[in-house]
Amino acid sequence: MTDELNQPLGREAPRPAKREPGRPLAFAIGALLAAGAGALYVLPREPFGGEPYAIARIEPYKPPEPAPALPPAQPQTAAVEQTQGQLPDDSGISEIEQLSGVKVTRHGGEGSTARIIRVEPASGVRLTPAPDRRVTEKGPYGLLPKIGVDGARPMDVYSRPFVTATTIKPGAPRIALVVGGVGLNAQSSLEAIDQLPEGVTLAFAPYGANLDRLVAQARARGHEALLQAPMEPFDYPQNNPGPHTLVTGAQDGGLDDLRWLMSRFTGYAGVMNYLGGRFMADETALYGALSEMAQRGLFFLDDGASPQSLAGKLAPKLSLANAKVDVAIDQRNTPQSMDAALSQLEATARDKGAAIGFASATPAAIARVARFARDLERRGIALAPVSAVLSQKTSNGAAADMGHIR
Secondary structure: OOOOOOOOOOOOOOOOOOOOHHHHHHHHHHHHHHHHHHHHHHHOOOOOOOOOOOOOOOOOOOOOOOOOOOOOOOOOOEEEEOOOOOOOOHHHHHHHHHHHOOEEEEEEOOOOOOOOEEEOOOOOOOOOOOOHHHHHEEEEEEEEEEEOOOOHHHHOOOOOOOOOOOOOOOOOOEEEEEEEOOOHHHHHHHHHHHHHHOOOOOEEEOOOOHHHHHHHHHHOOOOOOEEEEEEEEOOOOOOOOOOOOOOOOOOOEEEEEHHHHOOOOOOOOOEEEEEEOOHOOOOHHHHHHHHHHHHHHEEEEEEOOOOOHHHHHHHHHHHHOEEEEEOOOOOOOOHHHHHHHHHHHHHHHHOOOEEEEEOOOOOOHHHHHHHHHHHHHHOEEEEEEEEHOOOOOOOOOOOOOOOOOO
């Protein structure tokens, strides 16, 4: 009986295929080969694939031997002994003293070969801490200077006493050195405070950060402090000194801006202009600003840059103690030009009895001024704060000269 469902019409059913007798053997051989290959894969193989290698012996770790104990530290002293040959001969010692401000002395008498470098102690001058309540009042922007009820003035309370060495003769020429722009650059400000002799006056710009702290640090070192007040130049506003610049034509005469500037820090004895060619040539504007300074017991320093300045004319009318810079030391910022300006400053002091030099707080100017200032005593000239060379008398009739203290 045929299968009509699975057998197409007209076709015979396929015959079963004949089995070849060798096919099972071939399958068995293939299985063996596959099992052998798998065993080779699973079994451990040579780690370096037949490449040459060496076996290194690993020694156990031994900690290093402890370092020998250092000798106990010797206490530091104010003197450092130098053996023979470590210092120049006597002819070079004076030069070291002049340039570095240190004193080189022999240890053990003139015949000794050892020398000591000894830092001379400070003059002992201590400035009054600021703010002093007697000469301070609260203003709209902070603390303002004022004349105290007992007549004390900031220019007296905060100024540095004029102290000279015993080698300086009475009536010797005086030189006041002022370095301005302090507070704008942190590094230069610290260099000015630390490297300049304490008799050098520092003028602080009103825009620096942490001015109270910086001024306090400078005064602790013995530096008299001034406030630099920005004033309108002829090319203002193209040349704008900064916020709250004192300008001509202000409705309140610029008093609000001046009081903002005066509130930036405390401890200054006087005010110095920054720029201000136009402002200082305007009688109305300058008179109002100088009047405010006089009423608050301050003095004024003219930087001497503007030939049209009326400060010298107006200050006596207000009984305002004032002075004017004689020589701009770093007008040309080269070593040769600065040395020439310092020589001119010394000649002016010898001719007039006193002179004021001004420089900005740049590294080159600081180094030059510091070296010049340290050498003044040897040449018979007294280094004085600005308050000791003021030219006008104050409102109570006392001389602006702070005296000659030994």
